[in-house]
Amino acid sequence: MAGTKKVGSTGRFGARYGAKLRRRVLDIEKKTSEPVRCPACATRALKRKAVGLWKCTKCDLLFAGGAYVPFTDAGKAAKRAITQRVTGDFLALRDDEDIEDVLEFLPNVDKDEEIVLDAKTVSTSDTEDLSDE
Structure with a gap:
């Protein structure tokens, strides 16, 4: 049938x-x-071995992924957040209201440095004045 x-x-x-x-x-x-591309060798050779286990038939890479797809939406979001933190792109993770908290969290920002936020320039001395109020 x-x-x-x-x-x-x-x-x-x-x-x-x-x-x-x-x-x-x-x-x-x-x-x-x-067919899905392998993250290591970029060939369309990924096969599902078990629930959540994916193996490339060309380079023999075995990794854990989603149950039905190798790369889930949640996994992609987590990977994006990790790479932003590793590369130092902290401003991409911030909210506009929490700029004071972000500036305190950034390790490499001088106190009198200017930061451009969505076509609006904010200096770190301005944000210190806002936190005193």
């Missing part, structure tokens, strides 16, 4: 389990089986 064009591999379920759940299974199976 082969899957049809519309329902794909979930045609094996027939009329059971409901259309929404069958659609979810179809989406997950498509994401799991599509």
Whole structure:
């Protein structure tokens, strides 16, 4: 019994389990089986070995990832935050209201240095005046 064009591999379920759940299974199976680039050698050779384990068939890189996709949205956000902290791009992580806290947190900012924030220049002496109020 082969899957049809519309329902794909979930045609094996027939009329059971409901259309929404069958659609979810179809989406997950498509994401799991599509070729993904290896982060080490950049070839489309990643294969899922187990739940959360992904292996490159070319360079034999084995790493932990998501259950159905090797790189999850939460993992991408965490990686972006880590690289911003490592490279020293602390202003990308700040809120506009918390500029005083950011300036205290930055290790390499002099007290009288000017910082450009969204086309608005703020000097560190100005923020000290705001914290005294």
